[in-house]
Amino acid sequence: MTDIQVPVLIVGGGGAGLTASMSLSNLGVDSLLVSGLPGTSTLPKAHVLNQRAMEIFTEVGVAPEIYKRSTPAANMRANGWYAGLAGAHDGYGRKLGELEAWGGGYTDPDYVAASPCRTCNLPQIRLEPVLKEHAEKLNPGGIRFNHELIDLVQDADGVTATVRDKDADATYQVRSQYLIAADGGRTVGKLVGVEMNGPRDIMKMVSIHMTADLSPWAADDDVLIRWLVNPDFGGSWSGVLVPMGPDHWGPESEEWVFHMQYATDDPDAMQEEKVLARMRASLGLPPDLVPTVHRISQWVMEGVIADKFRQGRVFFAGDAAHRHPPTGGLGLTSAIHDVYNLSWKLAAVLAGRAGDGLLDTYEAERKPVDKNNIDNAIANAMNHFTIDKALGLSPEKTPEENWAELAPLWHELPESAAKRHALNRAIGSQTMEFRHHNVEFGYRYDSTAIVSDGSPEYVPLDPVRLYEPSSQPGHPMPHAFVERRGERIPLGTLVHGGKFLLLAGEEGHAWVEAANKIAAENDLPLVAGTVGVLDSDFIDVRCAWLKNRGISSTGAVLVRPDRYVAFRSSDGVADPHAALEDALSQVLSTELR
Numbered sequence: 001m002t003d004i005q006v007p008v009l010i011v012g013g014g015g016a017g018l019t020a021s022m023s024l025s026n027l028g029v030d031s032l033l034v035s036g037l038p039g040t041s042t043l044p045k046a047h048v049l050n051q052r053a054m055e056i057f058t059e060v061g062v063a064p065e066i067y068k069r070s071t072p073a074a075n076m077r078a079n080g081w082y083a084g085l086a087g088a089h090d091g092y093g094r095k096l097g098e099l100e101a102w103g104g105g106y107t108d109p110d111y112v113a114a115s116p117c118r119t120c121n122l123p124q125i126r127l128e129p130v131l132k133e134h135a136e137k138l139n140p141g142g143i144r145f146n147h148e149l150i151d152l153v154q155d156a157d158g159v160t161a162t163v164r165d166k167d168a169d170a171t172y173q174v175r176s177q178y179l180i181a182a183d184g185g186r187t188v189g190k191l192v193g194v195e196m197n198g199p200r201d202i203m204k205m206v207s208i209h210m211t212a213d214l215s216p217w218a219a220d221d222d223v224l225i226r227w228l229v230n231p232d233f234g235g236s237w238s239g240v241l242v243p244m245g246p247d248h249w250g251p252e253s254e255e256w257v258f259h260m261q262y263a264t265d266d267p268d269a270m271q272e273e274k275v276l277a278r279m280r281a282s283l284g285l286p287p288d289l290v291p292t293v294h295r296i297s298q299w300v301m302e303g304v305i306a307d308k309f310r311q312g313r314v315f316f317a318g319d320a321a322h323r324h325p326p327t328g329g330l331g332l333t334s335a336i337h338d339v340y341n342l343s344w345k346l347a348a349v350l351a352g353r354a355g356d357g358l359l360d361t362y363e364a365e366r367k368p369v370d371k372n373n374i375d376n377a378i379a380n381a382m383n384h385f386t387i388d389k390a391l392g393l394s395p396e397k398t399p400e401e402n403w404a405e406l407a408p409l410w411h412e413l414p415e416s417a418a419k420r421h422a423l424n425r426a427i428g429s430q431t432m433e434f435r436h437h438n439v440e441f442g443y444r445y446d447s448t449a450i451v452s453d454g455s456p457e458y459v460p461l462d463p464v465r466l467y468e469p470s471s472q473p474g475h476p477m478p479h480a481f482v483e484r485r486g487e488r489i490p491l492g493t494l495v496h497g498g499k500f501l502l503l504a505g506e507e508g509h510a511w512v513e514a515a516n517k518i519a520a521e522n523d524l525p526l527v528a529g530t531v532g533v534l535d536s537d538f539i540d541v542r543c544a545w546l547k548n549r550g551i552s553s554t555g556a557v558l559v560r561p562d563r564y565v566a567f568r569s570s571d572g573v574a575d576p577h578a579a580l581e582d583a584l585s586q587v588l589s590t591e592l593r
């Protein structure tokens with residue numbers, strides 16, 4: 001007997017599941033979320049939230065609360081490298097270099113031009129409760145923690161899931177049309193035969209979450225992540241120190257997480273006393289400073305991806321679909337991007353406005369992006385070793401030998417210039433992680449839900465670092481602030497609530513008329529208007545849209561509800577109604593009227 005019927009069942013109450021719940025609620029789709037544990041994550045994992053994640057959180061209304069609790073921009077302008085933190089001589093804690101991080105606290109003009117949202121930093125243990133509270137507000141009664149999915153079967157019409165209510169020690173059945181597996185890869189994949197492939201033991205890490213006053217040694221207000229390249233311990237992955245707030249950031253942070261690398265078969269990683277002793281030694285803490293340890297966690301960096309993102313009516317998102325090293329902050333953020341891509345498609349199909357083919361584009365679009373994230377995250381992790389190499393540090397050398405390698409940085413010696421150059425070069429190369437704007441933000445989609453305009457294939461100037469705004473179909477819609485009746489709005493927010501957006505040039509009124517007609521004929525949420533400096537529905541006061549629109553004054557750009565360009569016509573056409581109808585039919589995988 002089925003106890004509950006709901007259009008979408010979400011399994012997992014981490015970042016992916018909670019964002020799926022908020023997105024679906026925002027689109028008017030009823031859902032039920034079940035999550036196996038009593039509460040949100042207690043592990044200090046993700047913290048960096050990129051611009052697209054913050055755009056998504058803006059749309060569902062939770063961004064202001066996240067920004068309020070997060071690291072101020074001034075305390076996350078850069079990441080720094082230091083020779084350890086504290087210790088017996090003045091070499092400890094000396095700065096080796098720093099690099100702007102993820103838009104330099106929203107001062108990098110490219111990041112400012114790309115999005116109205118700045119990169120944010122809020123540890124997952126503080127983020128998830130905010131997401132949960134907001135998801136509950138949007139869907140009262142629809143978020144059930146301590147409810148674990150234990151079985152599921154699917155047929156042509158839906159999915160029947162068996163859920164155990166751990167509080168009541170009872171099971172019940174949920175019948176849904178679709179199921180989102182956001183369970184971190186723990187249960188659903190095994191039940192429906194979806195496998196994860198890729199390397200599983202790239203690096204073993206131990207993370208310690210603690211309260212400690214490190215302000216006497218943690219210099220530099222503007223630094224977020226401190227890579228403590230301690231010569232006593234060989235190099236870069238010997239210690240990474242991340243502030244956790246919650247009330248102060250920078251050197252004054254009350255809480256910290258310290259990550260240390262271990263050999264994958266090192267039994268010491270499992271022994272708390274040894275782990276803490278190594279942490280004390282690595283940080284060089286004085287005997288009278290005793291941190292309050294909240295949690296020690298062991299984890300392994302993987303690089304795995306699900307062989308399928310869709311299995312019938314089940315969709316895989318977040319860590320259930322891909323897991324990779326945290327370097328670059330792409331794990332939680334891509335989980336958020338995954339479900340955002342999926343939500344509007346589910347909403348369109350459930351409303352009868354799109355065919356099932358639209359749901360196939362979820363895998364076609366997200367899998368290549370997530371695979372690229374995996375490759376980049378692994379490359380980022382490995383590239384940190386080039387800094388050790390440039391310095392001449394190695395775990396095989398004695399501490400004295402390693403310290404001697406650093407001497408040319410701080411004393412004028414014949415090899416000083418070469419060593420400093422090598423170090424700066426190695427640190428500069430880490431822009432592949434800390435300025436990977438085209439990976440985290442500029443990625444493109446290629447599927448049947450994108451209508452090619454036949455323009456030459458985009459060749460990036462730098463596929464990793466540089467996001468080049470473009471209105472070519474498949475690209476994220478370029479950001480522009482415009483004015484409407486005196487109000488300043490980011491153009492991209494016009495899609496909020498699951499709307500298509502037709503933006504025509506100043507003389508593209510025929511496109512706007514056609515779009516409005518199609519919207520009325522098909523009950524399709526579609527906003528249309530002209531954009532220009534004069535006499536337009538949206539006034540392009542800064543010419544920001546003009547710069548990137550890629551069409552003439554008679555052309556048009558059609559944007560999907562997830563802010564991706566679906567279709568573009570560089571000029572006016574004889575029958576804009578037919579052109580738009582064809583485009584939308586292809587995107588939605590259905591025949592419009």
Ligand SMILES: Cc1cc2nc3c(=O)[nH]c(=O)nc-3n(C[C@H](O)[C@H](O)[C@H](O)COP(=O)(O)OP(=O)(O)OC[C@H]3O[C@@H](n4cnc5c(N)ncnc54)[C@H](O)[C@@H]3O)c2cc1C
Nearest residue numbers: 012014015016036046047048149184318319329331332333
């Ligand atoms: C040290 C570290 C640092 C990181 N830093 C970053 C960063 O800066 N930025 C970033 O973007 N990512 C980062 N990540 C990665 C990020 O933490 C993960 O990618 C993210 O947690 C994935 O979210 P998720 O919701 O997909 O899965 P999870 O967070 O694993 O959530 C899965 C949920 O499903 C529930 N569940 C499991 N099985 C069942 C079941 N049978 N029934 C019901 N519920 C179930 C679980 O209880 C859990 O609530 C980091 C990871 C680590 C380890």
